Amino acid sequence: MITITNLSKIYGQKEKTIVALDTVSFNVPQGEIFGVLGQSGAGKSTLIRCINLLERPTSGSIHIKEQEITALKGLALRKERQRIGMIFQHFNLLNSRTVADNVAFPLEVMGYSRSARQARVGELLELVGLDGRARAYPAQLSGGQKQRVGIARALAAKPDVLLSDEATSALDPQTTLSILELLRDLNRTMGLTILLITHQMDVVKQICHQVAILEAGKLIEQGRVSALAAQPDSRLAQTLFPHPESYRPRAGATVVTISFTGDATDEPILSNLIRNFDINVNILSGNIENFGDLRLGQLQVELVGGQIEAAIDYLKKLGLRVEVNR
Amino acid sequence: MDWSYWSALLPDLWQATQDTAQMVVISTIFTIIGGLLLGILLVITDRDGLVEVRWLHAILGFIVNVGRSLPFIILLVAITPFTRLLVGTTIGTTAAIVPLTIAAIPFFARLAESSLREVDNGVVEAARAMGCNGWQIIVKVLVPEALPSLILGVAVTIISLIGYSAIAGAVGAGGLGDLAIQYGYERFDTGVMVVTVVLLVVIVQIIQFAGSWGAAKIARH
Numbered sequence A: 001m002i003t004i005t006n007l008s009k010i011y012g013q014k015e016k017t018i019v020a021l022d023t024v025s026f027n028v029p030q031g032e033i034f035g036v037l038g039q040s041g042a043g044k045s046t047l048i049r050c051i052n053l054l055e056r057p058t059s060g061s062i063h064i065k066e067q068e069i070t071a072l073k074g075l076a077l078r079k080e081r082q083r084i085g086m087i088f089q090h091f092n093l094l095n096s097r098t099v100a101d102n103v104a105f106p107l108e109v110m111g112y113s114r115s116a117r118q119a120r121v122g123e124l125l126e127l128v129g130l131d132g133r134a135r136a137y138p139a140q141l142s143g144g145q146k147q148r149v150g151i152a153r154a155l156a157a158k159p160d161v162l163l164s165d166e167a168t169s170a171l172d173p174q175t176t177l178s179i180l181e182l183l184r185d186l187n188r189t190m191g192l193t194i195l196l197i198t199h200q201m202d203v204v205k206q207i208c209h210q211v212a213i214l215e216a217g218k219l220i221e222q223g224r225v226s227a228l229a230a231q232p233d234s235r236l237a238q239t240l241f242p243h244p245e246s247y248r249p250r251a252g253a254t255v256v257t258i259s260f261t262g263d264a265t266d267e268p269i270l271s272n273l274i275r276n277f278d279i280n281v282n283i284l285s286g287n288i289e290n291f292g293d294l295r296l297g298q299l300q301v302e303l304v305g306g307q308i309e310a311a312i313d314y315l316k317k318l319g320l321r322v323e324v325n326r
Numbered sequence B: 001m002d003w004s005y006w007s008a009l010l011p012d013l014w015q016a017t018q019d020t021a022q023m024v025v026i027s028t029i030f031t032i033i034g035g036l037l038l039g040i041l042l043v044i045t046d047r048d049g050l051v052e053v054r055w056l057h058a059i060l061g062f063i064v065n066v067g068r069s070l071p072f073i074i075l076l077v078a079i080t081p082f083t084r085l086l087v088g089t090t091i092g093t094t095a096a097i098v099p100l101t102i103a104a105i106p107f108f109a110r111l112a113e114s115s116l117r118e119v120d121n122g123v124v125e126a127a128r129a130m131g132c133n134g135w136q137i138i139v140k141v142l143v144p145e146a147l148p149s150l151i152l153g154v155a156v157t158i159i160s161l162i163g164y165s166a167i168a169g170a171v172g173a174g175g176l177g178d179l180a181i182q183y184g185y186e187r188f189d190t191g192v193m194v195v196t197v198v199l200l201v202v203i204v205q206i207i208q209f210a211g212s213w214g215a216a217k218i219a220r221h
């Protein structure tokens, strides 16, 4: 759906230049939610703003469907932008307009009649769960409601793709979840393709099918979220499951770090350790996440007494990664 | 208190108030049109503006600064040939409207410029992302979003125009300023002068109040 090839963006001229994007390439398939994860200053905003040419890339190409975006200008570019929805960290609503008039704005720009606008606005407000607030002004809404207006506005012209520039970064965790759920629903029910950029791992974890990690303008990793999370040496996995602090084992105890990489297992391993190997188990730390059917993460336990060696063999045979620290 | 004296004055006061109102209202209308256009041009031609044209921005900025730095009384005299050309006379309320407008346009242009600059750049960017052209961004985003602030600027401009109009009155344009000078300065009739000054103060208060009220009403949402 979106194909980005060798995209580079260099700010400034002559001696003082900043390479904001360095030959970035990736492909967002139709109907997927694709996340670009990176820290502040990594070039995420530059990337997403290049896609609708709010920023002209220095080199490289961007295709949406068959259309080469970077070849467009003037009216043709403005028409193409109407096919690309965009939502923002700070919502960017017009304070002088009601909720309904904000949502109607892109339709007005496209020359829809008043009655056509009204009908569509009604649908959209219902879609984002804001029916009843049509006559309110943005200043009277909560952050989450403002973002819902932003989403309704972005979808008004039935775009092919939705671009999201840190859409949940200004929201509290609860509201973030509800907005992410809304985006996921839109993706599922309408088949909406979403390209989002974020610095929040949680956003990637919650809704992204694929992720690309951007660091200092370069893509350093890219793939399906579950596949990367299951690879313990991937950047994503290391960020998701930071290696736990190593505890110094007490005398007579063994510290074991068990990594779940997705292949195991519904077995109640702690119970089995206790029951079958006569071991006392003490949990030191744990960080387990479910990705669909996959259970990923790490568990650090202290084992005392019993048949320690046999127990470690048992864990390894289950397909778990086991690190032993005596 | 001499009632016959005051009732004889009343028609003069009323006429002067009407003259001031006429001068101020008409020059305000021209000033809003000219100043807003100039303010918009200053914003959009500036660096990173909608249609960056730096040389035009520099020239407009220079003209506005010249206009702003001339004392009104000097401007009034300096442009008399232009005034005669435009309205055929250099005295009376009609003639005063020309220098009033020319003095107020750069003043309001700067106020409008700063109001328009206060509009969140993110909103402009959102409008661009939705496929707006430059004209749509100006009329659908910049001006409506800046409206509360623009209204306050208009109130300040009207008040300045009332002040200028009193000066214009001194060179024969009529109005309350003229009345105050005729009676108070030339005939040492402080009673009339006090009344005109009180009238001017009341008018200014009303306009400021109306402007603040209007701006707050729009900005509330």
Ligand SMILES: Nc1ncnc2c1ncn2[C@@H]1O[C@H](COP(=O)(O)OP(=O)(O)O)[C@@H](O)[C@H]1O
Pocket: A011, A012, A018, A019, A020, A038, A039, A040, A041, A042, A043, A044, A045, A046, A047
């Ligand atoms: N208009 C600009 N002019 C110059 N440098 C810029 C501009 N926009 C962004 N940059 C620089 O490009 C880099 C990437 O910025 P940005 O894309 O905003 O990062 P992110 O969104 O990941 O925080 C930063 O070093 C930033 O300072």
Ligand SMILES: [Mg+2]
Pocket: A044, A045, A046, A166
């Ligand atoms: Mg950013």
